[in-house]
Amino acid sequence: MEEQLEGQLDTERGFIKGESLRMIYHNDEEHFSIALIRIEETNESIEDSEVVVKGHFSPLDKGEMYIFYGDVKDHPKFGEQYQVNHYQKDIPTSKEGIVLYLSSDLFYGIGKTTAERIVATLGDRAIQRILQDPSALDDVPYLKRDKADQLVADLRKHQGFEHVVIALSEYGFGLQMAQKIYEAYQDRALEVLQDNPYQFVFDIDGFGFKRADEIASKHQISMDHPTRIQAACLYALNQWVQQGHVYAPSDRFAEEVLAVLNDEEGMISNDIISREMKQLADEEKIILEEGNLYLPSLYYAESGFVQQLHRVMLNEVEEEYTQAELMKIVGEIEDEEDLSYGKEQFEAIEKALNSNIMILTGGPGTGKTTVIKGIITAYAKMNRKSLKPADYDQDEPYPFLLTAPTGRAAKRMNESTGIPAVTIHRLLGWTGGEAFERDHNNPLAGKILIIDEFSMVDIWLANQLFRAIPEGMQVLLVGDDDQLPSVGPGQVLSDLISSEKIPAVQLQEVYRQKEGSKIIQLAHDMKRGTCNRQSLTKANDFNFISCPEPQVLPVIEKVYAKAMEKGHNLKDIQILAPMYRSKIGIHSLNHDIQQLANPPSRQKREIQLKDLTYRTGDKVIQLINQPESGVYNGDIGEIVAIYKEDETQEQKEKLTVSFEGKEVEYLRKDLTQITHAYCTSIHKSQGSEFPIVILPVVRGFSRMLRRNLLYTAVTRSKQSLIICGDEEAFIRGVNTVDTNQRYTTLQERLQELLDRPEEDEQDDEEELSPYDFM
Numbered sequence: 001m002e003e004q005l006e007g008q009l010d011t012e013r014g015f016i017k018g019e020s021l022r023m024i025y026h027n028d029e030e031h032f033s034i035a036l037i038r039i040e041e042t043n044e045s046i047e048d049s050e051v052v053v054k055g056h057f058s059p060l061d062k063g064e065m066y067i068f069y070g071d072v073k074d075h076p077k078f079g080e081q082y083q084v085n086h087y088q089k090d091i092p093t094s095k096e097g098i099v100l101y102l103s104s105d106l107f108y109g110i111g112k113t114t115a116e117r118i119v120a121t122l123g124d125r126a127i128q129r130i131l132q133d134p135s136a137l138d139d140v141p142y143l144k145r146d147k148a149d150q151l152v153a154d155l156r157k158h159q160g161f162e163h164v165v166i167a168l169s170e171y172g173f174g175l176q177m178a179q180k181i182y183e184a185y186q187d188r189a190l191e192v193l194q195d196n197p198y199q200f201v202f203d204i205d206g207f208g209f210k211r212a213d214e215i216a217s218k219h220q221i222s223m224d225h226p227t228r229i230q231a232a233c234l235y236a237l238n239q240w241v242q243q244g245h246v247y248a249p250s251d252r253f254a255e256e257v258l259a260v261l262n263d264e265e266g267m268i269s270n271d272i273i274s275r276e277m278k279q280l281a282d283e284e285k286i287i288l289e290e291g292n293l294y295l296p297s298l299y300y301a302e303s304g305f306v307q308q309l310h311r312v313m314l315n316e317v318e319e320e321y322t323q324a325e326l327m328k329i330v331g332e333i334e335d336e337e338d339l340s341y342g343k344e345q346f347e348a349i350e351k352a353l354n355s356n357i358m359i360l361t362g363g364p365g366t367g368k369t370t371v372i373k374g375i376i377t378a379y380a381k382m383n384r385k386s387l388k389p390a391d392y393d394q395d396e397p398y399p400f401l402l403t404a405p406t407g408r409a410a411k412r413m414n415e416s417t418g419i420p421a422v423t424i425h426r427l428l429g430w431t432g433g434e435a436f437e438r439d440h441n442n443p444l445a446g447k448i449l450i451i452d453e454f455s456m457v458d459i460w461l462a463n464q465l466f467r468a469i470p471e472g473m474q475v476l477l478v479g480d481d482d483q484l485p486s487v488g489p490g491q492v493l494s495d496l497i498s499s500e501k502i503p504a505v506q507l508q509e510v511y512r513q514k515e516g517s518k519i520i521q522l523a524h525d526m527k528r529g530t531c532n533r534q535s536l537t538k539a540n541d542f543n544f545i546s547c548p549e550p551q552v553l554p555v556i557e558k559v560y561a562k563a564m565e566k567g568h569n570l571k572d573i574q575i576l577a578p579m580y581r582s583k584i585g586i587h588s589l590n591h592d593i594q595q596l597a598n599p600p601s602r603q604k605r606e607i608q609l610k611d612l613t614y615r616t617g618d619k620v621i622q623l624i625n626q627p628e629s630g631v632y633n634g635d636i637g638e639i640v641a642i643y644k645e646d647e648t649q650e651q652k653e654k655l656t657v658s659f660e661g662k663e664v665e666y667l668r669k670d671l672t673q674i675t676h677a678y679c680t681s682i683h684k685s686q687g688s689e690f691p692i693v694i695l696p697v698v699r700g701f702s703r704m705l706r707r708n709l710l711y712t713a714v715t716r717s718k719q720s721l722i723i724c725g726d727e728e729a730f731i732r733g734v735n736t737v738d739t740n741q742r743y744t745t746l747q748e749r750l751q752e753l754l755d756r757p758e759e760d761e762q763d764d765e766e767e768l769s770p771y772d773f774m
């Protein structure tokens with residue numbers, strides 16, 4: 001390896017050394033290039049003096065020498081070409097060569113004299129020394145800082161990636177993985193690889209523990225080496241929290257670690273694991289508290305959230321309203337709205353206005369939105385406030401903050417209340433990563449904060465949100481606890497309800513049912529656990545089409561086509577499924593329905609990404625939060641334009657998606673951020689509603705079929721719900737209550753704070769805690 005880094009030829013392998021004449025093609029995203037080379041030296045049987053080389057490498061500098069390792073391929077159309085597996089710049093090794101190289105056009109601002117000084121000071125290993133430690137240049141006389149920095153940057157640009165690719169290829173890494181590793185560590189990549197290959201498992205997406213093991217074994221890191229065991233502990237804990245837990249009980253955690261270590265010879269005892277776990281705890285890489293193991297970020301998020309919640313609970317409510325006052329105002333609203341609030345609805349309005357924090361829960365159609373509107377209107381009337389944002393300014397900010405975890409849920413909230421609503425991330429001024437503009441130093445402004453779909457909020461986001469709540473702001477948490485818990489760790493809403501420490505109102509009476517909705521009735525049957533075949537009989541807005549598994553796909557296609565014939569657009573019809581890779585999974589449904597709903601046509605452009613074809617008119621879903629472009633995980637849009645390379649300023653292929661009118665552009669490399677959305681997962685549909693929902697349910701899904709999953713799917717539909725498949729599998733799923741409780745310590749922490757004498761609380765407030773930095 002060392003030889004290679006110094007630019008020497010490895011003549012054991014097939015190679016071509018030659019001068020780059022010109023680039024024929026280069027694609028930046030895929031790092032793919034084709035170039036013409038004048039051969040200077042080779043051990044391959046190539047007769048011509050020039051050859052076309054192709055493979056995954058950076059654009060070559062014209063006139064420079066390179067060494068390529070690869071295979072001669074006979075292309076049916078273009079004849080002999082060289083398929084490059086590895087390549088490197090032919091770095092000069094003599095002092096004269098290095099001076100020539102450094103003073104060439106490749107290095108901005110380095111002339112012959114400076115190059116000579118560098119070589120005189122650092123010797124014929126000057127390039128390697130600079131790359132290893134840029135401060136080596138400090139010893140070179142008369143070399144200004146900015147020139148030195150520029151030289152290091154240029155050297156890294158020309159050398160860094162090539163070195164890393166070559167070195168990583170020795171370990172069997174393909175170019176894609178090498179690129180990821182290089183992006184993460186730049187020229188530190190090899191250092192990390194040698195010191196602790198397990199670090200890749202945590203930093204590089206898609207890098208498994210086994211792979212790190214393979215590298216470690218080449219570096220004589222033994223199976224019971226502390227680095228390996230510690231990495232396994234952290235890896236197992238990361239995997240564990242991905243199931244939604246906030247902590248892992250230490251007594252049964254060794255099992256999880258042993259599974260990662262795959263210790264067939266029984267070399268590693270529980271004692272060794274405990275020892276390394278303790279070491280990790282001493283270094284605060286994990287937190288061990290009362291036998292529970294936490295990742296620090298989750299520990300601080302949970303304890304931080306509880307502290308903030310406690311602070312909000314202790315806030316004084318600015319003004320208490322008497323029942324008589326409230327009844328008068330609510331009566332006025334009832335007249336204006338032409339409805340009469342039910343008993344529990346009135347109780348909810350009264351309690352919310354008189355509490356600093358309250359939870360409002362209820363199934364679909366029980367009037368949660370109606371109550372939210374009631375609370376806002378009653379507050380406005382009693383405090384003589386306007387509901388129009390235009391009537392407020394910086395001196396008196398708008399009193400109502402409405403928010404929800406997803407863009408669609410926020411939009412729905414805005415449409416149904418007429419009050420502006422934004423996503424929680426937007427409200428907090430999220431700028432990516434863990435950076436939020438709003439926190440305890442720069443809190444939110446307003447009087448009433450209402451958060452809808454709170455069951456979707458994980459412990460990280462709950463902590464960020466509560467930190468930004470100022471003194472005197474009243475908080476209403478709204479949700480449906482029977483839906484799926486948050487994707488991220490924690491079960492904040494259900495923990496808060498179970499704690500019984502926060503005023504809560506559960507709306508039970510269903511109002512929409514009175515309008516004859518079978519969907520709502522089914523949802524409530526599911527919630528109560530009384531769902532049977534009778535609940536599945538056909539109605540105006542509901543149809544369960546029973547059919548054997550092989551028929552499910554054609555039936556869905558038929559239903560979809562019929563809905564389109566009736567004039568529904570692609571946005572209205574949503575297929576929901578629990579799994580990606582089954583026969584009736586999300587992938588194959590998307591593939592089939594794309595053919596039906598948006599088939600190829602001469603008028604439509606396409607872009608191919610592996611086995612997916614994106615076409616203008618396709619319905620797509622955003623898969624990650626992208627605050628810079630204003631699109632968030634779960635947003636659904638339509639491809640409105642596809643551009644070819646020569647049609648864009650960047651000279652790159654591009655695709656434009658319109659998300660409800662907001663246009664976002666994607667280069668080819670960004671396409672992993674989206675996927676087709678004819679069918680989406682039930683998890684991703686949380687917080688959204690659709691006029692028509694089509695839901696396949698087959699025995700093959702049985703592992704996934706649980707009450708909260710099916711309930712979430714069913715309650716996404718507004719006008720029409722069509723379930724296709726196996727009635728028995730559906731009913732069995734509804735009767736299977738998810739008993740996989742998540743491990744959290746939210747309730748205990750809250751209890752502990754509430755039990756604490758007041759003086760302790762005051763001490764706490766003065767102390768700086770890690771939450772202040774999270």
Ligand SMILES: Nc1ncnc2c1ncn2[C@@H]1O[C@H](COP(=O)(O)OP(=O)(O)OP(=O)(O)O)[C@@H](O)[C@H]1O
Pocket residue numbers: 339340341342345362363364365366367368369370371511512
């Ligand atoms: N007290 C009431 N009297 C008459 N109609 C009511 C009452 N409360 C709610 N409704 C009506 O019931 C329907 C459902 O109410 P609302 O949208 O507030 O429920 P929700 O719990 O927010 O439902 P979802 O979660 O499904 O959106 C609406 O049409 C609403 O006008």
